[in-house]
Structure formats: structure tokens, C-alpha cells
Amino acid sequence: MKPSRHAAPTGATPMLLAGVRAALATLSVALVGVLGLMGLASLRMARRVVTPAVRTADTRILGLDVAAQTITLERTPDTALPGRYGLFTSGTERYIKLGSVLAEDDTTVKRKLLTEIGPDSRLAPDAAFSGWYYDGPEQLHLPYSSELIGSPAGPCPAWFFPGRPDADVWVLQVHGRGTTRAECLRAVPVFHALGFPVLVVSYRNDGEAPRSRSGTYTLGATEWRDVDAAIGFARRRGARRIILMGWSMGGAISLQVELNSPRRDLIAGLVLESPVVDWRVVLGYQAKLMHVPAAVSGLALGALQSDWAAPFTRSAPIAFDRLDAVARAAELQHPILVLHSDDDGFVPSDASHDLVVARPDLVELQVFEVARHTKLWNYDQERWSTSIRSWLERHGLGPVHEASPTD
Known part of the structure; x- marks a missing residue:
């Protein structure tokens, strides 16, 4: 009599078959999980694209020299740019104007302040760099x-x-x-x-x-x-x-x-x-x-x-x-x-x-x-x-x- 097409291969044991089935089941669950995570991630990305953005801090204030009217920022591709810019801040000043780069190294950039900062001014360290320059x-x-x-x-x-x-x-x-x-x-x-x-x-x-x-x-x-x-x-x-x-x-x-x-x-x-x-x-x-x-x-x-x-x-x-x-x-x-x-x-x-x-x-x-x-x-x-x-x-x-x- 011919063996069934579904019969276990020669040498296979019920225990081995059970292990293979368990592994396949685990793999299937993992694959479904991965696909589910990818789908969730894609929906989150899609949602982010169409949601109106809120300004977030992208710049770190490292120092403020009121006497010299300069500000030192953490170096980023934006903060090192030549020219005039703005900085959204929190504290006693909401928005300040930035002038030219005065000094820089691998981690910091010192810029001239074009908004006068008084001795009583206080700026939180987290800020947002801006090309607006004029904010009103x-x-x-x-x-x-x-x-x-x-x-x-x-x-x-x-x-x-x-x-x-x-x-x-x-x-x-x-x-x-x-x-x-x-x-x-x-x-x-x-x-x-x-x-x-x-x-x-x-x-x-x-x-x-x-x-x-x-x-x-x-x-x-x-x-x-x-x-x-x-x-x-x-x-x-x-x-x-x-x-x-x-x-x-x-x-x-x-x-x-x-x-x-x-x-x-x-x-x-x-x-x-x-x-x-x-x-x-x-x-x-x-x-x-x-x-x-x-x-x-x-x-x-x-x-x-x-x-x-x-x-x-x-x-x-x-x-x-x-x-x-x-x-x-x-x-x-x-x-x-x-x-x-x-x-x-x-x-x-x-x-x-x-x-x-x-x-x-x-x-x-x-x-x-x-x-x-x-x-x-x-x-x-x-x-x-x-x-x-x-x-x-x-x-x-x-x-x-x-x-x-x-x-």
C-alpha cells in the first residue's frame, strides 16, 4: 500500500513534527505582529503629515552676554548659517533677532543680538530657530x-x-x-x-x-x-x-x-x-x-x-x-x-x-x-x-x- 501524501517523512517523529508546527505558528504570529506594527507606524506617519505642526524647540541656548549683547547657541546646520535670523524663546523675551556669527567651534556658535536684552532678561535654554526675522x-x-x-x-x-x-x-x-x-x-x-x-x-x-x-x-x-x-x-x-x-x-x-x-x-x-x-x-x-x-x-x-x-x-x-x-x-x-x-x-x-x-x-x-x-x-x-x-x-x-x- 502506498504511503499517504500527508504521512510523516521517514525518520520523522511526532515530537519533531510538533516542534515544526509550533515554530511555524510562532513565526506566523511574529509576522502578523511585524505587519501590524508596520501598519500602525505608517498610520502614525500619515497622521503626522496632515496634522498642523506646533513649533518645537530645536536650538539650545548655552550662554547670554548682556554686556556684549551676544548669545551662544549649540551648533546646528541652522544656527551656524551666515545672515540674520530669529529665535523663539520663553522667559522674559518671546522672540529675539539674531545677527552675524561672531565666533564658532565644533559645538557652539556665538552670534550678535539685534534685539536688545536687558540685565533682568531671562531666557529658557530651549528655543526654536527661525528664518522669519520679523514676527509682526x-x-x-x-x-x-x-x-x-x-x-x-x-x-x-x-x-x-x-x-x-x-x-x-x-x-x-x-x-x-x-x-x-x-x-x-x-x-x-x-x-x-x-x-x-x-x-x-x-x-x-x-x-x-x-x-x-x-x-x-x-x-x-x-x-x-x-x-x-x-x-x-x-x-x-x-x-x-x-x-x-x-x-x-x-x-x-x-x-x-x-x-x-x-x-x-x-x-x-x-x-x-x-x-x-x-x-x-x-x-x-x-x-x-x-x-x-x-x-x-x-x-x-x-x-x-x-x-x-x-x-x-x-x-x-x-x-x-x-x-x-x-x-x-x-x-x-x-x-x-x-x-x-x-x-x-x-x-x-x-x-x-x-x-x-x-x-x-x-x-x-x-x-x-x-x-x-x-x-x-x-x-x-x-x-x-x-x-x-x-x-x-x-x-x-x-x-x-x-x-x-x-x-
């Missing part, structure tokens, strides 16, 4: 007013800096992820000096504008509608053309306005500072930076695009193909100036380079080095400002719109 509109010493823009999300606060009385080309500035309108203040004097009215806007879930039902970012997929409402606001106030300027995620939002807005014919051009052009490039880079396994980051991207993950991410599915300006480059209609550092350190410049290749007829890229994310003005204010002024001049973009036969 009054510091520009320019006329401005506070406005409310009615958007689909509700009334969004904005600052308006008037330009020439006859100006009908406005600049709308859009800040980035985890920041507020103050991020944009550095650019106001450049445009104001040329006569442009400047509107610095907010958008849903940024901590100043209304909160959406989910309270999460959609990385530009819905936020662009609040900026589009600001274009309508400007139009009602006399603007005939709009120049959009977006910083980081504000660049992604501005590109979505360019690609989707029913008012896109009012757009004259875009200026993008350290922009997110393709979110998949940024998220992949950030995952590698944080040593997140590729499988986990891939699952996180899948979760952000899926309905099933919505209860965990609290966000509607995000169509990354629609947010990819390189893939949609053929749809772009207006000239774009991109200012990006190859040493950005947060949003890699790869997609900005790709956008130039895709649309060399519309896109100009000014490549910086050394400067970090959204800190190009701080690092080289003269080159940054000249790049914008020259681009405006080459494209005939002044504050007064020249009427054409089709107007």
Missing part, C-alpha cells in the same frame, strides 16, 4: 491694515500693505506648513518699494484662520480655495492682476491656485520660495531623514490616498497626482520664478529642477547653496531681492497693469 507687521514701519477675507472655510485674517494709489497689480503672499502669516513679512519691503500693494493671507487650520471640520491639512488640495477667495477680495478692491508668492507648502498651494482656480486668468505670475512642487518627493526625503523604512513610508502614502485610513488620519483622501506640479506642468499658464537652495535640508530642490526641465518656457530657477529651508532671504538678502526685481522687470510685471487690446 508693525516691525516693517510701513502702513498696513488688518482685513478679513471671506472664504469657504470662514473669515480668514490678512494684512494689507497698500502700494501706489494707481496700482492695480497686487501681490498675494501665502505662508508654509506649521507657520503663520509672519513668515511672509520679509518679502513685503521688496514689493512695497516697487509700488505693489501686498496682501499677506492665512488659510484654514493654520492657527489663525478658521479650523475645518477635520482640523487637518490637505497639503494644498483644499487650502487653495482660501487663497482663491483672497484673489476675489483683491479684485473687488481694484486689483486687475495678481502675483502669487508662496513659501514652502504655500508654494504648493499657490501652484494649486494656478492649476485649478476659476480666477486663474487674473494671475500674472508666481514667485515660489523653497516650494513643495511634488509632495511624494518631500515625504520620501523626510522618511529617509528620519530613518523610516521604505515599506512604512510607502504604506503611509497609500493611507493618505485611501478612504479606509480616513478614520485614523482624520483627513479626506489626498490625490497626490493632482498635487504634482511636474506631472501637470503642461497645464501651467503663467511665468514662475523659483528660489530654492540645493542645501534646503527639508524640502529637496529636485522637483524644482524637474519643473524647469518640464516647462523651460515658463519656469526660471534661481539655485542657492548653503542656505536652508525658507532662509534664502536671511542668507543672501541682496541676491534674493535682486532675483525677484529682475524677474519682474523681464516679464514686464509692474504695479500698474498696461492695458492690452483684449482687456
Whole structure:
């Protein structure tokens, strides 16, 4: 009689078979556990991407010399940068301005203080380094007013800096992820000096504008509608053309306005500072930076695009193909100036380079080095400002719109 196909091999014992079965069972449980942990990690990553960021300490204050008006910081890629910056602190001072590097070694950086610190000032050791420099509109010493823009999300606060009385080309500035309108203040004097009215806007879930039902970012997929409402606001106030300027995620939002807005014919051009052009490039880079396994980051991207993950991410599915300006480059209609550092350190410049290749007829890229994310003005204010002024001049973009036969 032939042995059964399921019979134990010659020499096998019931005890050996039991051990093999137990090992396989243990392996299966372990595999399920690993997959479960990967799934949990990917959901956490996905949730983090769309959750509005809170400013966290990234800089250590090591010393303060009130007599010399200097501050010593722990050395990081940011604290060692040349130029002018800001530092969010706690204690008797909320925000202080930093000047040039006076001395440095392998672990410390001494900088000049541009905010006067008195003998009674006390600063907590943990702080947050910033490229904002200006943290309030009054510091520009320019006329401005506070406005409310009615958007689909509700009334969004904005600052308006008037330009020439006859100006009908406005600049709308859009800040980035985890920041507020103050991020944009550095650019106001450049445009104001040329006569442009400047509107610095907010958008849903940024901590100043209304909160959406989910309270999460959609990385530009819905936020662009609040900026589009600001274009309508400007139009009602006399603007005939709009120049959009977006910083980081504000660049992604501005590109979505360019690609989707029913008012896109009012757009004259875009200026993008350290922009997110393709979110998949940024998220992949950030995952590698944080040593997140590729499988986990891939699952996180899948979760952000899926309905099933919505209860965990609290966000509607995000169509990354629609947010990819390189893939949609053929749809772009207006000239774009991109200012990006190859040493950005947060949003890699790869997609900005790709956008130039895709649309060399519309896109100009000014490549910086050394400067970090959204800190190009701080690092080289003269080159940054000249790049914008020259681009405006080459494209005939002044504050007064020249009427054409089709107007």
C-alpha cells in the first residue's frame, strides 16, 4: 500500500513534527505582529503629515552676554548659517533677532543680538530657530491694515500693505506648513518699494484662520480655495492682476491656485520660495531623514490616498497626482520664478529642477547653496531681492497693469 501524501517523512517523529508546527505558528504570529506594527507606524506617519505642526524647540541656548549683547547657541546646520535670523524663546523675551556669527567651534556658535536684552532678561535654554526675522507687521514701519477675507472655510485674517494709489497689480503672499502669516513679512519691503500693494493671507487650520471640520491639512488640495477667495477680495478692491508668492507648502498651494482656480486668468505670475512642487518627493526625503523604512513610508502614502485610513488620519483622501506640479506642468499658464537652495535640508530642490526641465518656457530657477529651508532671504538678502526685481522687470510685471487690446 502506498504511503499517504500527508504521512510523516521517514525518520520523522511526532515530537519533531510538533516542534515544526509550533515554530511555524510562532513565526506566523511574529509576522502578523511585524505587519501590524508596520501598519500602525505608517498610520502614525500619515497622521503626522496632515496634522498642523506646533513649533518645537530645536536650538539650545548655552550662554547670554548682556554686556556684549551676544548669545551662544549649540551648533546646528541652522544656527551656524551666515545672515540674520530669529529665535523663539520663553522667559522674559518671546522672540529675539539674531545677527552675524561672531565666533564658532565644533559645538557652539556665538552670534550678535539685534534685539536688545536687558540685565533682568531671562531666557529658557530651549528655543526654536527661525528664518522669519520679523514676527509682526508693525516691525516693517510701513502702513498696513488688518482685513478679513471671506472664504469657504470662514473669515480668514490678512494684512494689507497698500502700494501706489494707481496700482492695480497686487501681490498675494501665502505662508508654509506649521507657520503663520509672519513668515511672509520679509518679502513685503521688496514689493512695497516697487509700488505693489501686498496682501499677506492665512488659510484654514493654520492657527489663525478658521479650523475645518477635520482640523487637518490637505497639503494644498483644499487650502487653495482660501487663497482663491483672497484673489476675489483683491479684485473687488481694484486689483486687475495678481502675483502669487508662496513659501514652502504655500508654494504648493499657490501652484494649486494656478492649476485649478476659476480666477486663474487674473494671475500674472508666481514667485515660489523653497516650494513643495511634488509632495511624494518631500515625504520620501523626510522618511529617509528620519530613518523610516521604505515599506512604512510607502504604506503611509497609500493611507493618505485611501478612504479606509480616513478614520485614523482624520483627513479626506489626498490625490497626490493632482498635487504634482511636474506631472501637470503642461497645464501651467503663467511665468514662475523659483528660489530654492540645493542645501534646503527639508524640502529637496529636485522637483524644482524637474519643473524647469518640464516647462523651460515658463519656469526660471534661481539655485542657492548653503542656505536652508525658507532662509534664502536671511542668507543672501541682496541676491534674493535682486532675483525677484529682475524677474519682474523681464516679464514686464509692474504695479500698474498696461492695458492690452483684449482687456
